[in-house]
Amino acid sequence: MMEKPNKLYLKQLSDGDIVFENQIISIIKKEFPVEVLEYQNSINTSNFLKTAENVHKLKHKISILGLEKGYQLASKFEKELKSGMKIQQISFEKILNEISVYLNTI
Amino acid sequence: MKCLIIDDDATARLIVNKLCTSVDDIEVVKEFSNAIEAIKFLNSNTVDVIFLDIHMPSFSGFDFIKTLKAPPKIILTTSDRNFALDAFEYSCVIDYLVKPIQLERFKKAIDKLSIFEKNGETNDAKPSSEPSVNDLYVNIDRRLIKINIPDIYLIEAKGDYIKIKTESSNHIVHSTLKKIESKLPSDMFLKVHRSYVINIHRIIDIEDNSVLIKKDVIPVSRSNRGELMKRLNLL
Numbered sequence: 001m002m003e004k005p006n007k008l009y010l011k012q013l014s015d016g017d018i019v020f021e022n023q024i025i026s027i028i029k030k031e032f033p034v035e036v037l038e039y040q041n042s043i044n045t046s047n048f049l050k051t052a053e054n055v056h057k058l059k060h061k062i063s064i065l066g067l068e069k070g071y072q073l074a075s076k077f078e079k080e081l082k083s084g085m086k087i088q089q090i091s092f093e094k095i096l097n098e099i100s101v102y103l104n105t106i
Numbered sequence: 107m108k109c110l111i112i113d114d115d116a117t118a119r120l121i122v123n124k125l126c127t128s129v130d131d132i133e134v135v136k137e138f139s140n141a142i143e144a145i146k147f148l149n150s151n152t153v154d155v156i157f158l159d160i161h162m163p164s165f166s167g168f169d170f171i172k173t174l175k176a177p178p179k180i181i182l183t184t185s186d187r188n189f190a191l192d193a194f195e196y197s198c199v200i201d202y203l204v205k206p207i208q209l210e211r212f213k214k215a216i217d218k219l220s221i222f223e224k225n226g227e228t229n230d231a232k233p234s235s236e237p238s239v240n241d242l243y244v245n246i247d248r249r250l251i252k253i254n255i256p257d258i259y260l261i262e263a264k265g266d267y268i269k270i271k272t273e274s275s276n277h278i279v280h281s282t283l284k285k286i287e288s289k290l291p292s293d294m295f296l297k298v299h300r301s302y303v304i305n306i307h308r309i310i311d312i313e314d315n316s317v318l319i320k321k322d323v324i325p326v327s328r329s330n331r332g333e334l335m336k337r338l339n340l341l
Contacts, residue, residue, distance in 0.1 A: 009206055013124055020124055027116045056161060060115055060185050063206040071206075075185075 002094070005065040005102040028061055029103050035061070036096055043089065052081035055092070062095060065102070070095040107223065108152075111137040112144045112170070113159035113183065118205065122157045122183060125212045132216065141170035153178050155219055157203075160184040160193070171196050179222055181215050183207060190243045190250050242289055244270065244279045251277060256294070259308040259319050261286055263301040271322070298326045298334055306337050 007021065014020045039054035059074035073095065077088035109132055113119045119137045126132045135153060138144040142165060144156075158180050160167035167184075171177055177198040182189075185205045193202050200222050201215040242258075243250045257272040263283045270277045270286070279286075287295065287303055297303045298317065302324050310318040315326050317334075326334060 013121060013209060015128070017124070020120070023120055024117055027120065031116070053163070056185060057115065060118060060205055063185070064117060064121075 002098065003067055003069050005067055005099050007106075008066045009064055024064065025103075025106060028064065032058075032061055032099065032103060036100070039096075043086070048081045048084050048086070051086075052078045055081060058096070062099070065099060067095060067099075070098075107131055107154035107219070108133050108135045109155045109157060110135060110144060110147070110153050111157045112139075112141055112162075112167070113137075113157070114139050114162045115159070118159065118183065121207065125207060125209060126157075128209060129213060129216045131220075141165040141167070141173075144170065145173055148174065154223070155179045155181060157181050157183055160189050161186060168192065168196075171198065174198075179219055181219065187250050188245065194243070242286075244277055244281075246277060246279060253277065255290060256305070256307075258290075258295075259305045260322055260324065261295075261303040271320075296330070296334060296337060298324060298330045300327065306334070309338075312338075 007025075010021050010024055035054065035058050039051060039058060042051040042054050055074055055078040059071055059078065062074050063071040073088055073091055077086070077092045080087055109126065111119050111122045111126075111134060113122070116139070119139070123134050123137065126134050132155075135151075136144075136147060138147070141158075141162060155178055158167045158170065160182055161184060167182060168189075171180060177196075180196070180199045181201045181203060182193050182199055183203045183205060187204055190202050193199050201218050203211060203215055240255050242253045242255050244253060245251075253270065253272060257274065258270055259273070260271040261283060262269045262271070264278070266280060267278050268281050268283060268286060270279060283297065283301070283303055287297060290303070294305055294307060295303050296306050304317060304319055304324055308319050310320070312318075312326075312334075315328070315331065317324050317326055
């Protein structure tokens, strides 16, 4: 079963500081859709190095949202892209989709 | 201690800032989303430590370190484990935090920082010829394995690889003797043959043109024998 985005990491860090949690979520809600669009533009034009940069940026948000396996997959995908491959593309995009859905619920 | 945070990612800056509030004696004086602005700030201000992202567009964390004449202590923050070995070539770098940064790991970095501050370690932006710490990180199967340098007793060249032998384990690493030699303290390690670097503190005996280290008999080339003899505390 695919892991789900969550606030576990944020809760650990925040130690009950709701303002901090909301600040992080607010930034992610604002930046994530933009970064996904940038990623899509790069991969659609087969600009692998640029796509690797986009994945690198996205993977930090993936990790903040508690997706440990997703983070590992993103790291693998980033490395693949630097070698001109995109085997993990579909799996990576599933993660992005999961996060998009999650961000609409919080 | 006054600190700066440099990271192009706003969430990362916010997280490091939050982590700083969780420990005593760290004051965040400024945050920057790019290294250029931070350099301008440092031209007229001083700080004790910088939390620095490596992977930033156009100007990386390493580029930033190279521009500073007298850098403060630096704690690198990155999503990429692969730069750890490069990172410790800079003596101003005292730790390397992999994102997402956990509070306990952050506290360890701050403890380390306090020790450096108490000991009055000097800063130096130039790549050091010797590692600033006792640990060596080697990349094996995409993992960075930490090896305690004094535990290494022998390094053997094997084609494009080297075999690092320690008290507890052996590691095969894609590297060269020359490269690893540059990372090891020269008062402890010596190249005795084109295929071997030894820890001279671990020698058991020397006979003709060979040394015995643990159970390994290592040849000593004629050209290296003189240097080896010089290093020994002969009676």
